Amino acid sequence: MKLKLHQSIWAFALIFILFACDDSGSERPLGAYETGILIMNEGAFGSNDGEVYHLEPASGFLKQNIFETENNRPFAGLLEDMVIEGERLYLVANTGKVEIVNSGDFKSRGAVAGGLDQPRSLAINGNKLFISDYGPYDASYNTPDSYIAVVNGLDGGAVGKKIQVSNKPEDLYTVGKFVLVAGSEEKSLQVIDSENETLTKTLVVAGSPTQFFTIGTQLWLFAPASDKVYFHRINTSNFDLTETLEMAIPDATGKMAIGNNGRIYLLTSTGWPTYEDAVASVSIPNSQPIVKELITGSGFYGIGFDQNRGELYVANAKGFQGNGNVTVYNESGTALKTLDVGRGPSGFMMR
Amino acid sequence: MILLLWVCTIFGLLPIGQDTVSLAEVEVFAPAIDKFAQGQKVQILEKTELEIYRGRSLGDLLQERTGIFVRQYGAGMLASPSFRGTSAGHTALFWNGLPINSPSLGQSDLSILPLAGIDQAAIQFGNSGALFGNEAIGGSIHLETKSEFGKGFQTGISQQFGSFGLANTYLSTGFSSKKFSSKTRVYRESADNDFTYQDLGQIGTPEVRQQHARFEQSGIVQDLAWNLNSKNQLKTAIWWNKANREIQPVMGSNTRDQQEDQSLRAVLDYFLFGEKSIFNLKTGLVRDEQVFNQSQNNTTQYFASGDWDKDFSSNWTAKIGARFTLAKGDLSTYQADDQRLELYQSTRFSPSETISLSLNLRQLVYSGTFAPFTPSLGMEWKIWQGKSQTLDLKTSVGKGFKVPTLNDRFWNPGGNPDLLPEESISGEIGLNWAKTGKINLTQGLTYYRMQVDNWIIWLPKGNIWSPENIRTVRNQGIEYEGKASWETGNWEWKADASYTFSKAIPTKGIDENDPSVGKQLPYTPKHQANARISADHQGFSGFLGTFYVGKRSVTADNPRQMPAYQLWNLGIGYQNLKWGKLDFPLSFQINNILNSDYQVLYLRAMPGRSYQFNLSIQL
Numbered sequence: 001m002k003l004k005l006h007q008s009i010w011a012f013a014l015i016f017i018l019f020a021c022d023d024s025g026s027e028r029p030l031g032a033y034e035t036g037i038l039i040m041n042e043g044a045f046g047s048n049d050g051e052v053y054h055l056e057p058a059s060g061f062l063k064q065n066i067f068e069t070e071n072n073r074p075f076a077g078l079l080e081d082m083v084i085e086g087e088r089l090y091l092v093a094n095t096g097k098v099e100i101v102n103s104g105d106f107k108s109r110g111a112v113a114g115g116l117d118q119p120r121s122l123a124i125n126g127n128k129l130f131i132s133d134y135g136p137y138d139a140s141y142n143t144p145d146s147y148i149a150v151v152n153g154l155d156g157g158a159v160g161k162k163i164q165v166s167n168k169p170e171d172l173y174t175v176g177k178f179v180l181v182a183g184s185e186e187k188s189l190q191v192i193d194s195e196n197e198t199l200t201k202t203l204v205v206a207g208s209p210t211q212f213f214t215i216g217t218q219l220w221l222f223a224p225a226s227d228k229v230y231f232h233r234i235n236t237s238n239f240d241l242t243e244t245l246e247m248a249i250p251d252a253t254g255k256m257a258i259g260n261n262g263r264i265y266l267l268t269s270t271g272w273p274t275y276e277d278a279v280a281s282v283s284i285p286n287s288q289p290i291v292k293e294l295i296t297g298s299g300f301y302g303i304g305f306d307q308n309r310g311e312l313y314v315a316n317a318k319g320f321q322g323n324g325n326v327t328v329y330n331e332s333g334t335a336l337k338t339l340d341v342g343r344g345p346s347g348f349m350m351r
Numbered sequence: 352m353i354l355l356l357w358v359c360t361i362f363g364l365l366p367i368g369q370d371t372v373s374l375a376e377v378e379v380f381a382p383a384i385d386k387f388a389q390g391q392k393v394q395i396l397e398k399t400e401l402e403i404y405r406g407r408s409l410g411d412l413l414q415e416r417t418g419i420f421v422r423q424y425g426a427g428m429l430a431s432p433s434f435r436g437t438s439a440g441h442t443a444l445f446w447n448g449l450p451i452n453s454p455s456l457g458q459s460d461l462s463i464l465p466l467a468g469i470d471q472a473a474i475q476f477g478n479s480g481a482l483f484g485n486e487a488i489g490g491s492i493h494l495e496t497k498s499e500f501g502k503g504f505q506t507g508i509s510q511q512f513g514s515f516g517l518a519n520t521y522l523s524t525g526f527s528s529k530k531f532s533s534k535t536r537v538y539r540e541s542a543d544n545d546f547t548y549q550d551l552g553q554i555g556t557p558e559v560r561q562q563h564a565r566f567e568q569s570g571i572v573q574d575l576a577w578n579l580n581s582k583n584q585l586k587t588a589i590w591w592n593k594a595n596r597e598i599q600p601v602m603g604s605n606t607r608d609q610q611e612d613q614s615l616r617a618v619l620d621y622f623l624f625g626e627k628s629i630f631n632l633k634t635g636l637v638r639d640e641q642v643f644n645q646s647q648n649n650t651t652q653y654f655a656s657g658d659w660d661k662d663f664s665s666n667w668t669a670k671i672g673a674r675f676t677l678a679k680g681d682l683s684t685y686q687a688d689d690q691r692l693e694l695y696q697s698t699r700f701s702p703s704e705t706i707s708l709s710l711n712l713r714q715l716v717y718s719g720t721f722a723p724f725t726p727s728l729g730m731e732w733k734i735w736q737g738k739s740q741t742l743d744l745k746t747s748v749g750k751g752f753k754v755p756t757l758n759d760r761f762w763n764p765g766g767n768p769d770l771l772p773e774e775s776i777s778g779e780i781g782l783n784w785a786k787t788g789k790i791n792l793t794q795g796l797t798y799y800r801m802q803v804d805n806w807i808i809w810l811p812k813g814n815i816w817s818p819e820n821i822r823t824v825r826n827q828g829i830e831y832e833g834k835a836s837w838e839t840g841n842w843e844w845k846a847d848a849s850y851t852f853s854k855a856i857p858t859k860g861i862d863e864n865d866p867s868v869g870k871q872l873p874y875t876p877k878h879q880a881n882a883r884i885s886a887d888h889q890g891f892s893g894f895l896g897t898f899y900v901g902k903r904s905v906t907a908d909n910p911r912q913m914p915a916y917q918l919w920n921l922g923i924g925y926q927n928l929k930w931g932k933l934d935f936p937l938s939f940q941i942n943n944i945l946n947s948d949y950q951v952l953y954l955r956a957m958p959g960r961s962y963q964f965n966l967s968i969q970l
Binding site: 044046047048049064073074075076077093095096097099108110111113114116137138139140141253269270271272273275277299317318319320321322323340343 | 551552553554556601602603604605606644645646764765808810811812813814815817860861865866867873905906907908909910911953954
């Protein structure tokens with residue numbers, strides 16, 4: 001009993017101190033995960049053992065399973081994407097949920113638990129969440145009913161409207177009151193008006209769009225095809241394409257990272273049966289792309305770039321038999337170190 | 352002489368059905384599973400044991416009463432056996448002598464092999480490729496129906512009710528004369544499986560009710576046997592089973608998968624009983640149809656085999672035979688056939704009353720490829736025989752193999768036609784001590800070692816998964832079992848306990864940096880144990896059972912361990928309720944008495960305490 005009393009006094013004191021800090025405004029303490037690198041581990045199909053690891057790149061300190069550590073329950077999903085917006089971090093599980101945690105300390109804030117099928121990514125617009133979802137499989141494992149699910153409230157809740165979009169939507173991007181959709185299967189760029197939750201524009205583009213990214217003030221859309229890749233620059237006032245760069249990089253997987261000085265790193269894989277993976281580095285001085293194969297190997301499953309330290313992170317799923325690893329390279333492709341991470345490492349968030 | 356082989360006991364008058372002529376009870380012939388299995392461990396689960404588990408499943412029975420680990424994906428969901436640290440595909444499964452593992456999957460789902468369809472299960476532990484053929488690497492399971500001649504008319508109905516919407520109905524009727532025997536069974540089992548569990552996949556881990564795990568199956572079993580004359584017997588068995596399942600989602604997922612499995616199995620045996628010999632011709636058919644959501648996977652296997660078993664002298668017995676199998680796969684992504692021919696022989700030599708030796712050999716050829724030649728050698732030696740005590744030594748060495756499954760070879764895309772068969776070698780040694788007296792005691796201890804090479808693993812190649820002969824695994828372990836029976840006044844007591852220690856360690860993995868090398872295989876508990884005490888007293892019976900499953904890792908490199916669990920079950924029954932010619936056996940069971948929260952596999956919810964009530968009417 002005495003111990004408990006002591007504990008509560010401590011807890012009370014702690015709360016008091018925290019509140020005191022909060023009141024003083026800018027003196028807010030940094031959460032444990034506010035700096036460093038979050039490593040996304042997708043998990044293995046049927047096991048729902050997706051998780052997030054946290055790496056402090058300077059010290060090399062790696063903390064495992066931070067979702068479970070901070071919330072005393074497993075993540076219980078296949079982690080497809082992580083999206084950060086202010087104090088919230090959204091963990092999108094393609095097994096049908098979105099978990100929302102504090103971006104600083106990873107404590108659970110809320111979730112979108114029902115009404116989703118195979119969510120892929122998420123964008124925030126105003127007070128609404130927009131979640132891209134493949135929709136359910138049909139008899140022949142196609143997904144003809146893909147949608148963007150709308151949730152009112154930034155801490156999750158019930159799915160309101162489902163906006164029908166082209167098949168297999170991936171990345172989303174907010175511009176003003178609009179949400180852009182990368183439509184991978186039907187090769188489209190679609191635009192949703194977030195206020196009346198309707199589709200306002202569909203543009204067919206070259207390649208299969210997977211990811212939006214910005215370089216400086218320019219908004220780009222990455223769209224790989226089987227034997228080349230396309231980078232479409234988007235006019236953010238009318239959502240037409242300003243220009244399209246085409247490069248002869250075959251077998252791009254759709255996973256990419258933005259390096260320093262406008263350089264882009266792409267993951268490529270010849271797939272079954274020869275199965276050779278590589279990282280291609282692309283730089284575009286004066287619109288003249290220079291492409292070079294930086295790293296080759298097999299089992300590459302995710303890619304990220306730490307712009308502060310100029311280091312490239314390549315995740316290897318190692319056959320999903322157990323945990324995967326991450327190899328850190330310098331910009332010229334020399335391996336610096338390898339870290340053991342979680343199951344199916346698939347992406348990074350540099351903070 | 353021949354009759355001695357198949358006459359069991361003569362019970363005299365039938366206990367019920369007084370109007371029928373009293374006939375001698377004669378069991379329909381079935382070759383003994385252990386006749387040439389010298390030096391190997393065989394555990395027979397008799398009808399009384401099966402009846403206790405009838406409302407549950409073969410998976411529960413094996414998990415709780417043998418040293419096998421059963422990987423269960425939820426209540427009524429996929430349940431696959433793992434013997435001695437091997438995988439589900441390393442267990443051969445037979446029904447009335449036909450191998451019934453799916454040729455596309457190379458394994459069986461124990462949840463859709465209802466105990467209502469069989470009368471006996473024999474479990475053989477360890478490598479027995481020479482004796483039982485393909486997939487008998489970790490062990491083999493032999494399900495049998497049994498019928499008898501000369502029993503007159505018998506019928507019964509049994510109804511079970513229980514927690515989570517359990518409702519099972521069993522009907523059985525049979526007639527047999529000296530020449531002819533027919534037994535028909537019809538059953539329907541269903542459960543809503545709407546148990547509550549703590550949902551770890553949701554904020555606040557609330558207690559929720561399982562919404563999507565409904566299970567139902569029904570089927571018919573027909574056994575027929577004819578004594579054509581004193582030397583010729585014909586018997587057939589047909590088993591049709593259809594199961595419909597809502598697939599229980601893993602916690603955190605909201606899948607709504609549906610699975611329907613339909614199986615038709617038929618076997619026809621002809622026996623010619625000669626001078627100290629038995630000639631057997633066997634033909635059979637196994638048809639499996641599975642619909643997962645809308646994707647359909649069907650396979651058909653046709654079997655034809657013949658063997659001849661002869662006692663050449665009082666100490667030499669031999670059997671020689673051949674089997675042809677045609678497996679046809681019509682799956683959602685490919686169609687493929689496989690033809691298999693195997694030749695086998697078994698010899699048993701007993702130089703004295705205390706020693707018997709057996710040598711088994713088998714060669715299988717599939718689609719023109721030779722599977723590894725499999726010999727095995729076994730010995731049983733009664734080291735010591737006292738007035739009321741015996742001590743037996745059993746030992747055997749042998750090889751085993753697994754032909755790559757149709758999916759392994761032909762799945763499109765990813766199937767690898769160049770796969771080699773998996774190959775195993777093993778040895779075991781055991782001591783059995785038995786004592787009769789006021790307390791009858793048996794104790795057995797077995798040590799085994801095994802190595803499996805060319806173990807097939809599916810690995811991702813980009814988005815496509817493809818199988819390769821990658822792993823080498825070394826297994827070793829110890830198995831103990833002890834039994835005791837005694838009487839106090841009108842009370843008959845039985846107690847048993849068993850413990851299994853199993854190490855299964857890969858020595859070769861995907862590459863030299865594979866972290867699984869040197870670590871226990873995933874979902875392979877090192878420690879398992881079970882025990883039960885039961886009592887009978889003037890028609891009353893009761894038991895208290897428990898089983899323990901040790902820690903298991905979720906993945907090959909062992910970072911996450913599932914906690915160990917121990918569950919307790921209780922049953923009581925009364926057999927002597929009668930009204931005229933009718934018997935009304937009653938029983939009541941409580942499973943998971945302590946309402947323990949446990950998962951066999953990661954994030955697969957399992958039910959807590961459940962109750963089950965059985966009422967039967969027998970004529």
